[in-house]
Amino acid sequence: MKIALCQLNSITGNVDYNTRQICAMIREAADAGARLAIFPEMSVTGYPPKDLLEYPDFVDSAGDALTTIQDTCVKARVDCLVGTVQTNMFGGKKELLNAAAYLSASGGVQFGFKKLLPTYDVFDEQRYFHPCPPDSPPLVIGYSGVRDMPGGILRIGVSICEDIWNDSQFWKDDRLYEFDPVERIAKSGANLIVNISASPFVVGKP
Numbered sequence: 168m169k170i171a172l173c174q175l176n177s178i179t180g181n182v183d184y185n186t187r188q189i190c191a192m193i194r195e196a197a198d199a200g201a202r203l204a205i206f207p208e209m210s211v212t213g214y215p216p217k218d219l220l221e222y223p224d225f226v227d228s229a230g231d232a233l234t235t236i237q238d239t240c241v242k243a244r245v246d247c248l249v250g251t252v253q254t255n256m257f258g259g260k261k262e263l264l265n266a267a268a269y270l271s272a273s274g275g276v277q278f279g280f281k282k283l284l285p286t287y288d289v290f291d292e293q294r295y296f297h298p299c300p301p302d303s304p305p306l307v308i309g310y311s312g313v314r315d316m317p318g319g320i321l322r323i324g325v326s327i328c329e330d331i332w333n334d335s336q337f338w339k340d341d342r343l344y345e346f347d348p349v350e351r352i353a354k355s356g357a358n359l360i361v362n363i364s365a366s367p368f369v370v371g372k373p
Contacts, residue, residue, distance in 0.1 A: 279306025324357025
């Protein structure tokens with residue numbers, strides 16, 4: 168199974184531009200014979216969108232963009248995993264979730280949500296997002312007929328950026344969070360983990 172890893176230099180706040188780039192890369196992935204195209208965290212909005220998330224019209228435009236991207240997936244016959252924002256359905260004060268949207272070539276839509284929200288250095292995600300509850304099922308995408316996988320089934324567990332940065336063996340005494348989303352993904356039966364991530368732009372950063 169061929170997977171396209173789509174490195175995207177999104178423009179923060181320019182949803183139309185980002186959507187055009189995403190759709191173009193989906194078509195490129197289709198031409199290359201890929202079955203799944205994977206994009207970074209918050210590709211639709213750019214990262215970090217910060218106070219743009221306070222504007223309902225901006226959030227709505229991200230939702231409209233997903234419809235456009237979904238249409239492209241169906242026409243190109245390629246599945247897509249793309250970072251975006253979604254309305255919080257878990258309760259709490261924050262209205263939004265940092266989300267990974269899985270858009271299938273058959274027209275289906277599934278979401279996974281970021282559980283660990285960084286609030287250090289250049290990050291301030293708890294200002295804008297509600298963390299996905301630890302007991303919420305992870306997003307796991309299944310593909311059949313994949314060689315070298317047990318039973319021919321590939322199960323892709325999806326995590327978002329910070330979610331992969333809390334391994335107890337690596338951090339030991341320096342863990343920032345009590346919960347490790349990767350452990351939960353592994354227990355769900357995933358045999359491959361995909362982490363979509365993005366890094367804020369800094370002048371002079373390689």
